[in-house]
Amino acid sequence: MLKPSYPIRTNRLILRPYTPDDxxxxxxxxxxxxxxxxxxWEPRDREQTREALKRKITETALLEEGQALTLAVELAATGELLGDVLLIWHSRAHRSGEIGYVFHPDHHGRGYATEATRAVLELGFDGLDLHRVIGRLDARNEASARVLEKLGMRREAHFLDNEIVKGEWTSEIVYAILRREWHARP
Known part of the structure; x- marks a missing residue:
């Protein structure tokens, strides 16, 4: 079980639950x-975003396996919302989870996704006592792969044409890191 104390602060960012004001x-x-x-999913209209936000607002703790924790990421200096990070608790028995992130393209290339995701990995390993965390991505998403590699995650699988997404076959890459690897990194 994981009930973080909010807000979570990093060097440049604040991670917090979403609110209707977002x-x-x-x-x-x-x-x-x-x-x-x-x-x-495709680009969302305002009403679709409102529905997504309603769900995100409720994802503030991990009480049972299968739940997701979604946190808004804002720039500490300005309060601007940059995107969000996600931690999914896959299995209590296997102590496994998954991370994800979505950031506005205006803020790509500045290390914000890496910094925010690092904080979520710490929650997973130190707060939820996970043994293994994965990150899954579309094989074409090289920028996202670089984020996971900067976090010390290793590429474990490349599934060719494993899903039809938005009407086309897509390939998926899976990265992973173990608790002992996380704690052994410099």
């Missing part, structure tokens, strides 16, 4: 085709 900023992210290119 609708405009979240929609500015979810409406962009370049954001959803490698995701399962």
């Amino acid at each position: 609708l405009d900023a979240l929609h500015a992210i979810h409406r962009l085709p370049q954001v959803t290119r490698y995701l399962y």
Whole structure:
């Protein structure tokens, strides 16, 4: 079980639960085709973003396996919403989880996704006592692969044409890191 104390602060970022006031900023992210290119969903209109936000608002703790923790990521200096990070608790018995992230393209290339995801990995390993955490991505998403590699995750699998997403066959890459590897990194 994981009930984080909020907000979570990193060097440059604040990770916190979503609120209804985040609708405009979240929609500015979810409406962009370049954001959803490698995701399962298409760009969202305002009402679809509102529905997604309602779900995100409830994802503030991991009480049972199968649940997701989704945190808004804002720039500490300005309060601007940059995107979000996700931790899914897959299995209590196998102590496994999964991470994910979505950031506005205006903030790509500055290390924000790596910094925020590092904080979520710490929650998974130190707060939830996970043994193994994975990150899954569309094989074409090289920027996302670099984030996972910077976090010390290793590429474990490349599944060719394993899913039809948005009407086309896509390939998936899976990265992973074990608790002992996480704690042994420099």
